[in-house]
Amino acid sequence: MTWFNRLKDYSKQQTDKLLNRYLTQIPSGIWRECPRCHSRFYYRRFGNFDVCPECGYGFRLTARKRLRMLTKDAVEWDADLVTKDPLSFPGYSEKLQRAQKITKLNESVWTGLALLDKRSVALGIMDPYFIMGSLGMITGEKLARLFERATLHELPVILFTASGGARMQEGIHSLMQMSKVTAAVNRHRQAGLLYIVVLTDPTTGGVTASFAMEADITIAEPKALIGFAGRRVIEQTVKQKLPADFQSAEQLQKNGFVDEIVPREHLTEELKLLLDMNQSNAWRANHDK
Amino acid sequence: MTNKEKVSAAEVVKRARSDNKTDSRVMIKQLLTDFREFHGDRNSADDPAIIGGIGRLLDRSVTLISTQKGHDVENRLATHFGSPEPWGYRKAIRLMKQAELFCRPVVTLINTPGAFPGMDAEKAGQGEAIASCIATMMNLKVPVISLIFGEGGSGGALALASSDRVWMTEHSEYAVLSPEGFASILWKDAKRSSEAAEVMGLTPAALLDAGVVEQILPEPLDLVGLRQQLFSAFNELFALTPDALVEQRYQRFRKF
Numbered sequence: 001m002t003w004f005n006r007l008k009d010y011s012k013q014q015t016d017k018l019l020n021r022y023l024t025q026i027p028s029g030i031w032r033e034c035p036r037c038h039s040r041f042y043y044r045r046f047g048n049f050d051v052c053p054e055c056g057y058g059f060r061l062t063a064r065k066r067l068r069m070l071t072k073d074a075v076e077w078d079a080d081l082v083t084k085d086p087l088s089f090p091g092y093s094e095k096l097q098r099a100q101k102i103t104k105l106n107e108s109v110w111t112g113l114a115l116l117d118k119r120s121v122a123l124g125i126m127d128p129y130f131i132m133g134s135l136g137m138i139t140g141e142k143l144a145r146l147f148e149r150a151t152l153h154e155l156p157v158i159l160f161t162a163s164g165g166a167r168m169q170e171g172i173h174s175l176m177q178m179s180k181v182t183a184a185v186n187r188h189r190q191a192g193l194l195y196i197v198v199l200t201d202p203t204t205g206g207v208t209a210s211f212a213m214e215a216d217i218t219i220a221e222p223k224a225l226i227g228f229a230g231r232r233v234i235e236q237t238v239k240q241k242l243p244a245d246f247q248s249a250e251q252l253q254k255n256g257f258v259d260e261i262v263p264r265e266h267l268t269e270e271l272k273l274l275l276d277m278n279q280s281n282a283w284r285a286n287h288d289k
Numbered sequence: 290m291t292n293k294e295k296v297s298a299a300e301v302v303k304r305a306r307s308d309n310k311t312d313s314r315v316m317i318k319q320l321l322t323d324f325r326e327f328h329g330d331r332n333s334a335d336d337p338a339i340i341g342g343i344g345r346l347l348d349r350s351v352t353l354i355s356t357q358k359g360h361d362v363e364n365r366l367a368t369h370f371g372s373p374e375p376w377g378y379r380k381a382i383r384l385m386k387q388a389e390l391f392c393r394p395v396v397t398l399i400n401t402p403g404a405f406p407g408m409d410a411e412k413a414g415q416g417e418a419i420a421s422c423i424a425t426m427m428n429l430k431v432p433v434i435s436l437i438f439g440e441g442g443s444g445g446a447l448a449l450a451s452s453d454r455v456w457m458t459e460h461s462e463y464a465v466l467s468p469e470g471f472a473s474i475l476w477k478d479a480k481r482s483s484e485a486a487e488v489m490g491l492t493p494a495a496l497l498d499a500g501v502v503e504q505i506l507p508e509p510l511d512l513v514g515l516r517q518q519l520f521s522a523f524n525e526l527f528a529l530t531p532d533a534l535v536e537q538r539y540q541r542f543r544k545f
């Protein structure tokens with residue numbers, strides 16, 4: 001066996017292990033355990049929104065489940081784009097296939113046109129179960145197209161972020177997505193259009209360091225983990241134990257980065273209200289003339 | 290303004306500083322519907338001494354920014370009795386730029402002894418933050434109306450009052466610094482603050498004469514009336530082109 005095959009084999013074992021972990025993180029069975037407060041509860045107490053009845057933490061959702069919570073009227077965009085394997089990374093294509101099977105998405109973000117009670121929005125939902133919602137080339141492509149289409153059709157954008165950061169298997173190509181999407185966000189803003197981001201658990205790394213922090217209005221879900229560097233990396237670097245609520249949505253708000261923390265069950269109503277307040281403005285009609 | 294009594298400038302200052310002033314949050318609630326508070330300067334912190342957000346004035350969206358003293362001890366300490374820190378002004382700047390982008394007018398409500406003179410505040414660039422806030426307001430392409438409803442403490446107040454129109458309530462004051470500070474700097478005697486208050490011309494009537502403010506509103510404030518007044522004033526100001534609006538504001542301050 002050549003070293004390369006050994007590496008390939010090892011890498012496959014690792015990805016399988018990881019994938020199994022992601023799979024098992026999708027709650028199943030009749031008991032749930034909250035990763036924040038560690039309380040265990042019967043699944044019916046979850047309610048319709050998958051929220052911990054004890055502490056209010058919103059469990060991670062697949063993009064399709066999140067979409068169902070928001071609206072029934074939606075048209076998906078760019079479901080036909082196919083992820084390339086720019087580094088021919090061992091085991092990557094299998095990993096992608098499994099992620100696609102779990103999430104029923106072509107990539108780690110769902111994008112499309114959605115109606116929130118007659119309000120048209122360009123909607124993006126990242127899926128934390130698709131290789132940790134990592135930022136692949138096609139993820140970036142779908143997001144850039146989302147903002148470009150929104151600019152063209154003068155639509156507001158609502159984006160739910162959930163990401164472990166860059167897609168390591170795509171190397172530098174993943175990194176480039178941060179600038180690519182940011183540029184599309186800029187043009188959307190320059191057209192005077194509204195961008196609302198909803199930071200969900202977890203939003204980290206390259207996604208935090210780009211379009212997650214570029215919205216006009218920044219909402220976060222309670223207790224969501226939001227940060228740039230990973231907790232362990234920071235702890236090893238500063239040689240200190242970090243407080244439990246470090247990088248929590250609540251802490252982030254105190255530090256000046258979050259407008260509102262909105263519990264999942266109120267989210268749809270809040271988004272509609274914010275859309276209405278921004279879009280319907282008779283003074284604007286005067287002013288733009 | 291009802292001219293029911295002649296009060297001394299020192300008495301005006303006392304009333305302006307009164308603890309019985311309407312709480313900012315209560316005022317906002319009565320002035321706007323669906324007010325949504327937005328937090329943070331996107332840089333370092335969220336200052337409780339400045340509240341900002343969007344809401345509806347009658348049927349139209351406006352951005353509102355207000356200083357906040359708080360009504361209990363804990364709140365008053367957290368806000369340093371309504372003295373904003375640099376991150377408070379930077380939040381205000383962020384929200385004003387957002388208002389401009391979405392073509393919303395801006396209302397500012399002011400009751401502050403001044404910007405907070407603290408070490409952290411100084412380190413974070415209190416001066417720069419106030420300067421940027423003024424610069425932002427002077428260039429803003431949407432109308433801004435300010436109401437001073439208590440203390441208008443120096444640069445800390447001006448930072449939010451570089452507006453198209455500045456209104457004051459009957460029992461409020463607006464000055465380059467506190468009468469105590471004025472007396473101690475010019476006369477080396479803080480006890481002569483009453484005398485200083487007279488000299489400084491910090492009463493609403495004196496400021497109206499000087500053209501620093503456009504209108505004095507009687508107290509207790511009629512918030513339903515104020516809503517209507519703001520609405521009409523914004524209608525007038527929105528009739529101007531954005532460039533004409535900025536030019537008018539330029540001339541408003543150029544005359545001094």
Ligand SMILES: [Zn+2]
Pocket residue numbers: 034035036037038039052053054055056057
């Ligand atoms: Zn919990």
